[in-house]
Amino acid sequence: EPEVTQTPSHQVTQMGQEVILRCVPISNHLYFYWYRQILGQKVEFLVSFYNNEISEKSEIFDDQFSVERPDGSNFTLKIRSTKLEDSAMYFCASSPNRQGKWETQYFGPGTRLLVL
Amino acid sequence: TQLLEQSPQFLSIQEGENLTVYCNSSSVFSSLQWYRQEPGEGPVLLVTVVTGGEVKKLKRLTFQFGDARKDSSLHITAAQPGDTGLYLCAAKKSGGSYIPTFGRGTSLIVHP
Structure with a gap:
């Protein structure tokens, strides 16, 4: 079954550094999202x-x-200059159709970001 | 800011018991979703409800959207250890905006 993948699973960075979190949405999906927790x-x-x-x-x-x-x-x-309060789990999600219908979103497993 | 209050925050029960968790707000929503999230994973959609008073069933799970579309409940019959997880509700208001509001979730543990 197709799934959303995210890399890395964990990232530790110093405050002020730039981080890039990566996601590969499901291939035929049109809408993409980022959430944090x-x-x-x-x-x-x-x-x-x-x-x-x-x-x-x-x-x-x-x-x-x-x-x-x-x-x-x-x-x-991308987070240009990370702050301590950016520490969170970041989830990527994708959905196949128009968001107005609030179609099913498929979430990735998340990247846990820790800013020191 | 719309708030979704979920209760109870934590629930620990024995296998075979029934339970109900709630998602309440003072705001009216156009639609509401329930998700289950397991540790280390992203939320997985269980159901979307859009009509006031709507009841949907998914095997042993029964979801209800309040008549006024301000609240929802999730009832699990004969809970199993595999039901263990964080149950999240998310809702959005009418109109073109997609932006959803999530509740903090109910953490359920079902003991064998």
Whole structure:
């Protein structure tokens, strides 16, 4: 069964460093998402992406964040200058159809980011 | 900010017991989803409910969306150890925005 994959599974970085989290969505899906989940807290929406541009973003997704689909398979989340409070599990998700219908999203296993 | 309150926060039961977990809000939602998340994994969608009063069944799981579309419940009959996990509800308001709000979840442990 197709699945969303994410790399790395864990990343430790120093405050102020740039990190790139990678995701490979399911191949025929059109919508891509990033979420984060700080330990012990709720899942929070960051951004949705369709047709090579951002569809929606939350207040969390400020200028320090960017997303890119550099080729036909990868979907990346970059944090330019990490802060301690960026430590969280980051989930990528993809869905096959238009988000307006709130189609089923398939989540990846997540990347646990720890900022020291 | 819309808030989804899930209760109970933790639930520990024996195999074979029945349980109900709740997802409540003061806001009206156009649709609501329930997910299960296991440790080290991403959430997995269980169901989407869109109509007030709607009831959906998935094997031993019964999902209900409140008449006013402000709340939802998940009932599990004869719980099994494989039901162990974090149950999350997520909802979105009417309109074009996709942005969902998640609850903090109910952590369920089913002991054999």
